[in-house]
Amino acid sequence: MLLLGTVPLFSKLASLLLRRRLINRLLSALLVYTGTILWSLVIQGFSAINLGLVVIWSTLAFAIGREYVKLTSPVPQQRIPAA
Numbered sequence: 115m116l117l118l119g120t121v122p123l124f125s126k127l128a129s130l131l132l133r134r135r136l137i138n139r140l141l142s143a144l145l146v147y148t149g150t151i152l153w154s155l156v157i158q159g160f161s162a163i164n165l166g167l168v169v170i171w172s173t174l175a176f177a178i179g180r181e182y183v184k185l186t187s188p189v190p191q192q193r194i195p196a197a
Contacts, residue, residue, distance in 0.1 A: 146160075149163075
């Protein structure tokens, strides 16, 4: 068993993951509380925010993918003109 000091490495990793999960849950609860109390959002408001985040992350992922293809392709890609 790997030891890090006097505590096994596995228990340190498990403790870190549990703390991280707790922080994620607290941040989610804070977001919901802030959205409902301060911004008076209802389900449709949270849905609109989630949809906006999906569009932003999808656009970012698509742009990164296109840049990756440009950087890793050995031959520059040529566009075929539409007929």
